[in-house]
Amino acid sequence: MQPDLFGTRRNEPIAPDAMILRGIAADPAIHHEVLRIAEISPFRHMQTPGGKQIGVEMTNCGALGWISDRRGYRYEPEDPLTGKPWPPMPPSLQNLAETAAAEAGFPDFHPDACLINRYVPGIKMGLHQDRDEADLTAPIVSVSLGLPAIFQFGGPERRDPVARHTLHHGDVVVWGGVARLNWHGILTLRPGSHPLTGAARINLTFRRAG
Numbered sequence: 359m360q361p362d363l364f365g366t367r368r369n370e371p372i373a374p375d376a377m378i379l380r381g382i383a384a385d386p387a388i389h390h391e392v393l394r395i396a397e398i399s400p401f402r403h404m405q406t407p408g409g410k411q412i413g414v415e416m417t418n419c420g421a422l423g424w425i426s427d428r429r430g431y432r433y434e435p436e437d438p439l440t441g442k443p444w445p446p447m448p449p450s451l452q453n454l455a456e457t458a459a460a461e462a463g464f465p466d467f468h469p470d471a472c473l474i475n476r477y478v479p480g481i482k483m484g485l486h487q488d489r490d491e492a493d494l495t496a497p498i499v500s501v502s503l504g505l506p507a508i509f510q511f512g513g514p515e516r517r518d519p520v521a522r523h524t525l526h527h528g529d530v531v532v533w534g535g536v537a538r539l540n541w542h543g544i545l546t547l548r549p550g551s552h553p554l555t556g557a558a559r560i561n562l563t564f565r566r567a568g
């Protein structure tokens with residue numbers, strides 16, 4: 359926990375091996391990288407294995423991208439929409455994720471996948487665990503841009519109590535170690551407009567998938 363110039367906390371532990379790093383990803387250049395990625399691999403609604411449309415729009419960058427379709431959830435090296443590899447992970451984003459992980463106590467993190475989620479008002483992400491990755495010793499690094507959202511963070515069991523944390527533009531959440539399989543989700547996004555993203559929230563989650 360480091361007090362900054364104004365005496366507020368920059369690093370906020372939320373559970374053992376889980377921390378919010380406030381405001382470290384506020385540089386507009388990060389959002390510009392997202393726009394460039396989306397020009398190559400556009401945001402799209404994926405289908406659940408059960409055939410429902412996922413409310414959040416998604417794309418990816420990096421060697422592997424997370425996808426969902428009738429055949430299940432998995433990581434793939436190619437974007438099924440374009441038939442081409444996902445756009446490479448920009449070095450600036452990779453550095454950001456590695457720096458955040460190190461600051462939260464995970465110095466050996468080298469992500470090979472970045473799922474990018476786009477929420478508009480009225481859209482949520484239900485409680486779930488991130489468990490499609492081969493290597494569960496690596497943490498998850500989650501970057502929030504644009505409109506604020508309420509992040510739910512529970513424990514490793516579905517029935518564990520869930521705390522709520524508001525995430526603002528530039529906030530980064532890191533969880534790993536004993537928190538790696540903690541349940542989490544995003545409550546329904548409230549209406550609003552952000553100077554950089556408009557009426558949307560963008561979330562990037564960096565993972566070691568392969």
Ligand code: SIN
Binds near residue numbers: 483500544561
């Ligand atoms: C996720 O769990 O994949 C996304 C979380 C978020 O949008 O903050």
Ligand code: FE2
Binds near residue numbers: 486487488542
């Ligand atoms: Fe998740």
